[in-house]
Amino acid sequence: MAPVFVLTIFIAVLCSVQGRSTGKASLERSEEDMEIDSTRTNSIEEEDFSASTLIEKANRNLGKRLDEPLVMFGDIAVNTGFMNADPCTAHTCKWPKSSNGNVYVPYVISNQYSAPRERSVIEGGLQTFAASTCVRFFPRTNQRDFVDIQSLSGCYSYVGRQKNGQVVSLNRNGCVHLSVVQHELLHALGFNHEHSRIDRDSHVQILTQNILPGMESNFDKVDTINLGTPYDYNSVMQYSRFAFSKNNQPTILPIPDNNAVIGQATQMSPMDILRINRLYKCVQVD
Ligand SMILES: [Zn+2]
Numbered sequence: 001m002a003p004v005f006v007l008t009i010f011i012a013v014l015c016s017v018q019g020r021s022t023g024k025a026s027l028e029r030s031e032e033d034m035e036i037d038s039t040r041t042n043s044i045e046e047e048d049f050s051a052s053t054l055i056e057k058a059n060r061n062l063g064k065r066l067d068e069p070l071v072m073f074g075d076i077a078v079n080t081g082f083m084n085a086d087p088c089t090a091h092t093c094k095w096p097k098s099s100n101g102n103v104y105v106p107y108v109i110s111n112q113y114s115a116p117r118e119r120s121v122i123e124g125g126l127q128t129f130a131a132s133t134c135v136r137f138f139p140r141t142n143q144r145d146f147v148d149i150q151s152l153s154g155c156y157s158y159v160g161r162q163k164n165g166q167v168v169s170l171n172r173n174g175c176v177h178l179s180v181v182q183h184e185l186l187h188a189l190g191f192n193h194e195h196s197r198i199d200r201d202s203h204v205q206i207l208t209q210n211i212l213p214g215m216e217s218n219f220d221k222v223d224t225i226n227l228g229t230p231y232d233y234n235s236v237m238q239y240s241r242f243a244f245s246k247n248n249q250p251t252i253l254p255i256p257d258n259n260a261v262i263g264q265a266t267q268m269s270p271m272d273i274l275r276i277n278r279l280y281k282c283v284q285v286d
Pocket residue numbers: 074075076183187193
């Protein structure tokens with residue numbers, strides 16, 4: 001429990017909010033591991049390759065570096081001094097829309113990613129947005145606001161557009177996977193976790209008694225705008241059934257069907273894509 005203890009102190013000293021946040025270890029997987037049978041009920045052993053589990057594992061040691069942002073809700077960075085992660089639900093932190101209807105988001109990828117495979121996975125993840133939405137990530141030239149992709153401690157992102165370069169951390173050991181790239185960039189585009197939705201209590205039950213001490217805030221609700229889309233267990237933004245569990249018992253239980261599969265997404269769901277298109281008012285989707 002040392003990492004949790006260290007992080008709690010870190011947060012308490014920095015901004016006097018309740019101690020919280022972070023996740024766990026790291027692992028690698030191959031492309032064939034991406035194939036998951038979505039019909040089966042998830043057990044704790046079967047969740048190793050979901051975005052949720054990858055992020056939680058990779059964030060085990062988050063919070064040890066004082067030069068990195070405060071991270072809450074598992075993998076959402078917040079500017080020091082903010083009491084809550086800004087949900088950015090509507091417009092203030094959207095990326096601007098071009099006159100041709102596309103939303104251009106400049107990015108920089110750190111040269112820390114020395115392996116061609118790493119850049120390939122990251123750039124490939126960025127390009128998936130162009131395939132199904134009007135969002136176009138492109139290499140930054142001189143734009144003021146941009147996504148600054150670096151290998152820092154774990155996987156995390158701010159929610160929505162910030163001013164100037166905003167870090168999206170994709171640690172080389174554990175975060176360089178399609179699902180995680182999409183998950184963190186969805187945060188940067190303005191989206192929160194599915195289980196944080198304002199209406200989540202109609203779709204999942206949070207089992208507080210099974211949550212690791214200090215991690216309860218990962219399950220806070222956010223005053224989200226849901227864009228007329230239903231709750232989606234298959235969203236790449238849905239954390240797993242066992243997220244932040246202290247006892248291998250579920251922390252997020254789908255209701256009314258307790259056996260529904262949740263948090264196993266290995267890529268954006270059709271609903272994730274629809275939400276991007278609605279938030280950014282993409283007119284024509286290819
Ligand atoms: Zn997240």
